[in-house]
Amino acid sequence: MNQTRTRTPAVRSIVACTALSLAAGLTGAHDEDWRKLLDKIGAVEGPIWTLGDPVARDGGFASSGITCLAHLPPNNFSAGSAEAQDCWGYVSGSGREYAIICLSNGFGFVEITDPINPVIIDFVSGANSGWHDVKVIGTYAYGVSEGGLGTQVMDLADIDNGNVTLVRNAQNGGHSTSHNIIANPEAGTLWVCGANIGNGGLVHMSLANPENPVPSGGFTADGYTHDAQVVSYKASDPDGAQHGGREIAFCANEDTVTIADVTNPASTFQLARRSYSGSAYTHQLWLSEDRQYLYMNDELDEAYGTVSTTTTRIFDVSNLDNPVLVGTFSTGLPSIDHNLYIRDGYIYMANYRTGLRVFDANTDPLNPTEVAWFDTFPGSDSASFNGAWSNYPFFPSGNVIVSDIERGLFVLQIDVLDLERLDLSAETTPEMISPNGGDVATIGVTEVNLTVDASSVEMIFDDGSGPVTVSGSAGAPGEYDFVFPTADCGGATYYFNVSDTLGETFTLPATAPVATFSSVVADSANTTFADNFQSNMGWAVSGDAGSASVGRWERANPGGDGSRGDPADDADGSGLCYITGNGGPGSNTDVDGGNTILTSPAFDLSAMPDANVTYMRWYDNTGSGTGGNPGIETLEVQISDNNGGSWSPLETVGPNGGGASGGWVEATYRVADFVSTTSAVRVRFIASDDIGAVIEAGVDAFEVFEFVCNPAPMCFADCDGSGGLNIDDVDCFVAGFVGGDLGIADCDGNGSLNIDDVDCFVAAFVAGCP
Numbered sequence: 001m002n003q004t005r006t007r008t009p010a011v012r013s014i015v016a017c018t019a020l021s022l023a024a025g026l027t028g029a030h031d032e033d034w035r036k037l038l039d040k041i042g043a044v045e046g047p048i049w050t051l052g053d054p055v056a057r058d059g060g061f062a063s064s065g066i067t068c069l070a071h072l073p074p075n076n077f078s079a080g081s082a083e084a085q086d087c088w089g090y091v092s093g094s095g096r097e098y099a100i101i102c103l104s105n106g107f108g109f110v111e112i113t114d115p116i117n118p119v120i121i122d123f124v125s126g127a128n129s130g131w132h133d134v135k136v137i138g139t140y141a142y143g144v145s146e147g148g149l150g151t152q153v154m155d156l157a158d159i160d161n162g163n164v165t166l167v168r169n170a171q172n173g174g175h176s177t178s179h180n181i182i183a184n185p186e187a188g189t190l191w192v193c194g195a196n197i198g199n200g201g202l203v204h205m206s207l208a209n210p211e212n213p214v215p216s217g218g219f220t221a222d223g224y225t226h227d228a229q230v231v232s233y234k235a236s237d238p239d240g241a242q243h244g245g246r247e248i249a250f251c252a253n254e255d256t257v258t259i260a261d262v263t264n265p266a267s268t269f270q271l272a273r274r275s276y277s278g279s280a281y282t283h284q285l286w287l288s289e290d291r292q293y294l295y296m297n298d299e300l301d302e303a304y305g306t307v308s309t310t311t312t313r314i315f316d317v318s319n320l321d322n323p324v325l326v327g328t329f330s331t332g333l334p335s336i337d338h339n340l341y342i343r344d345g346y347i348y349m350a351n352y353r354t355g356l357r358v359f360d361a362n363t364d365p366l367n368p369t370e371v372a373w374f375d376t377f378p379g380s381d382s383a384s385f386n387g388a389w390s391n392y393p394f395f396p397s398g399n400v401i402v403s404d405i406e407r408g409l410f411v412l413q414i415d416v417l418d419l420e421r422l423d424l425s426a427e428t429t430p431e432m433i434s435p436n437g438g439d440v441a442t443i444g445v446t447e448v449n450l451t452v453d454a455s456s457v458e459m460i461f462d463d464g465s466g467p468v469t470v471s472g473s474a475g476a477p478g479e480y481d482f483v484f485p486t487a488d489c490g491g492a493t494y495y496f497n498v499s500d501t502l503g504e505t506f507t508l509p510a511t512a513p514v515a516t517f518s519s520v521v522a523d524s525a526n527t528t529f530a531d532n533f534q535s536n537m538g539w540a541v542s543g544d545a546g547s548a549s550v551g552r553w554e555r556a557n558p559g560g561d562g563s564r565g566d567p568a569d570d571a572d573g574s575g576l577c578y579i580t581g582n583g584g585p586g587s588n589t590d591v592d593g594g595n596t597i598l599t600s601p602a603f604d605l606s607a608m609p610d611a612n613v614t615y616m617r618w619y620d621n622t623g624s625g626t627g628g629n630p631g632i633e634t635l636e637v638q639i640s641d642n643n644g645g646s647w648s649p650l651e652t653v654g655p656n657g658g659g660a661s662g663g664w665v666e667a668t669y670r671v672a673d674f675v676s677t678t679s680a681v682r683v684r685f686i687a688s689d690d691i692g693a694v695i696e697a698g699v700d701a702f703e704v705f706e707f708v709c710n711p712a713p714m715c716f717a718d719c720d721g722s723g724g725l726n727i728d729d730v731d732c733f734v735a736g737f738v739g740g741d742l743g744i745a746d747c748d749g750n751g752s753l754n755i756d757d758v759d760c761f762v763a764a765f766v767a768g769c770p
Contacts, residue, residue: 052515
C-alpha cells in the first residue's frame with residue numbers, strides 16, 4: 001500500500017533545491033507549488049471501473065456513508081495524461097450531467113448522467129502543466145493552466161451529441177498563465193488569479209464576447225491571489241443593507257483572507273484584510289449558503305505550520321468590513337486540506353491523502369460534524385501532496401465527483417444524505433450451491449423513512465436456462481431468505497429486487513441486472529493441494545536478485561511494519577507466507593538488482609480437466625518510504641504444463657492499476673484457460689527490480705482444487721432414458737434382462753440378474769419417476 005514518505009533534512013534540502021529549479025521553469029508557479037513536486041509518485045493506471053465490477057480497484061477504497069459508482073484513472077483520457085488536477089461540473093439544457101476533469105495535458109469531459117455507465121465524451125488538449133483549472137459560464141467552459149495558452153474557451157453547446165469544441169486559446173492583453181479561474185454565474189463574470197498579469201491578483205476577464213475573454217481591470221492591490229470566490233450580494237444577505245447589489249470577492253491571498261468590492265472591475269476596492277494566527281498558506285475558501293460564515297483551508301499549516309491535524313478555519317463575515325475568526329474544526333487526521341465547497345449545509349472537502357470528507361454544518365456551523373468520507377489514497381493519511389485535489393458537489397442528482405492526482409476521476413454517491421431509501425445488504429451469498437437446490441441466500445433490508453412491501457421481495461435466478469423468480473420469506477428481523485431452486489451444474493447468477501409501499505424498487509447489487517451475484521453450481525470442491533506455508537511443501541526459489549538473505553523470496557512471518565510497502569501480516573492468519581526479503585520495521589529488504597522467482601512443486605492435473613488455482617498475493621511498486629521509480633515494475637505470475645519447460649502468462653500485476661500498491665488480493669484462475677491440465681503443471685511468481693525501485697511482494701494461501709458435480713441419480717424405470725414411462729421402458733428392461741446386460745437390468749445392484757431385479761423394476765415403474 002502507499003505509505004508515508006519520509007526524508008532526512010539533508011535529503012529534503014537537496015530535493016527541495018532540485019524542485020525549486022524545476023519550479024523556476026514553470027511560469028507562474030508560486031510559493032507552495034514547488035513543494036508538490038517533492039511528493040510526485042506517478043499516476044495509478046488501469047481500466048475504467050464501475051459499481052458491480054467484481055474486481056475491487058486497488059484492493060478497495062475505505063469509506064463511510066459513500067458508495068463509489070465509477071472510477072476513471074487518468075490514462076483513460078489521453079496517453080499523455082500523467083495525473084489529474086482540478087474538476088468542475090456542467091449540466092446541459094436537457095438535464096444531462098457532465099464531469100470536467102483537469103489533466104496534466106488538457107481537459108476531459110465525461111457524461112455521468114448514468115453514473116455507473118460513464119462515457120468519456122471528449123478531450124481538449126492543453127498545455128503540459130502540473131496545474132490546470134476550469135469553470136463554466138453558460139455553455140462555455142473556460143480553462144487555464146500554469147503552462148500557458150491563456151484562457152482556453154471550450155464550447156459545450158453540442159455536448160449532448162458528443163461534441164466539445166475548442167473555440168480558441170485566448171491570449172489577450174499579455175495573458176498567458178494562471179493558477180486558478182473563478183466564475184460568478186449569477187453575474188456572468190469571469191476572473192483569473194495567480195496569473196502572469198495584474199500582479200498575480202484577481203484579474204477580471206471581460207466576456208463582452210464570450211468566445212474571446214479579455215483582461216479588463218480587477219482587484220490587484222493586495223498582490224498575489226491564490227484562489228477566490230466571487231458572489232453577488234443581496235439586500236437580504238448579512239451586511240446586505242450596506243453591500244446589497246454589489247459583487248464581492250473573497251480572496252485567499254497567501255497569508256490573509258482579503259475581501260474586496262469588485263462590482264466595477266475598473267475601480268475595485270478593499271473592504272477588509274484579515275490575517276490569523278498560525279497562517280502558513282491561505283489557499284482556498286468558500287461561503288456558507290446564508291453568507292454568515294466563510295470556511296478557509298490553509299494548505300501548509302499541517303505539514304510545515306502550527307497544527308498537527310487537518311484544520312479548517314471559520315470566519316464570521318456578517319460584517320464584510322470586519323471579518324472575525326470564530327473557530328476551527330478538524331478531521332483529526334494529519335492530511336493536508338485543499339479545496340472545499342458547500343451545498344445544502346454540508347461541507348465537501350478534498351483533503352489530499354484522506355480523500356473526500358463530508359461535514360454537516362446545518363445544526364452547528366461553528367462545530368461541523370463529519371458524516372461521511374471516501375479515502376481515494378489507500379494506505380496513508382500523512383501530510384503529503386498526493387490524493388484528492390478537488391471535488392464538485394453541485395449536480396442535481398446529488399452525486400459528487402472527486403479529482404485525485406494519481407487516480408483520476410471518482411463518481412460518488414453520498415448515501416447518508418439520501419433520507420428516504422431502502423438499504424440492501426448481502427448477508428449470505430453462497431460461493432457454491434447444490435444442483436439439487438435447497439441452499440439459502442439471505443439479504444438485509446434497512447428501512448430509512450420508507451416501508452418494505454414484503455410481497456415484492458424476490459430473487460431473480462438464472463443458471464443459463466433462463467431467469468426464474470424466487471420469492472423471499474421473512475427471516476431474522478430486517479432479513480429475507482431465499483431458497484435456491486434446482487439448477488444445472490456449472491455457474492449461476494442472481495440478484496434481488498425489493499420495493500417499498502410507494503412502488504419504488506431497489507436492487508442488490510445496486511446496478512442489477514447489469515451486475516449480479518454468482519455461484520458455482522456443484523456438489524463439492526475437491527482440493528488436491530493446499531499450502532499455507534507453515535511447512536516446506538516443495539517450493540523453490542531462484543533468480544538473480546539480492547542475496548540469499550536480502551530481497552529474495554523467503555518463507556517467513558512478516559516482520560515489517562508496512563512503511564516500505566511490505567506486508568505487516570500474512571494473508572490467512574496462519575503466521576507464515578512467502579515474502580520478498582523479510583526484515584524488521586522499516587528495513588531495506590526489498591527486491592534489488594534483478595528478479596527473484598518462486599516456483600511451485602509439480603501438480604498432477606491429468607484427471608482434473610476443470611482444475612483451478614487460487615492464492616492470495618501482495619504487490620507494491622509505489623516506492624513507499626523512498627519515492628524511488630514508482631509505477632514501473634510488475635509482478636509476473638506464470639503457469640507451465642511441461643514441468644517448467646515453457647511458461648504462459650497467468651496474470652501481470654502492475655505497473656499501475658489495482659493491486660500494485662499493496663494489500664492482500666485473492667486471485668483464482670481455471671488452469672485449462674491457459675495451459676493443458678497435464679501431470680506436470682507448475683506455477684511461478686516473479687518479482688523484479690532492474691531500475692532501483694522499492695518492490696515488495698508476497699504469496700499466501702495457495703490451493704489447487706476442482707468443483708465436483710455428481711450426476712443426479714437415474715430413475716431406473718426410465719430404461720430408454722426418454723424422460724417418460726411407457727411400454728418402451730418395459731421392452732427395454734426385458735431385452736436387457738434376457739441379454740444379461742447388468743447395466744440395464746441389475747435393478748437392485750447386487751451384480752447378478754434374478755427375479756429380485758424384476759420385482760425391483762416393477763416397483764420403480766409403478767412408483768414413477770420424480
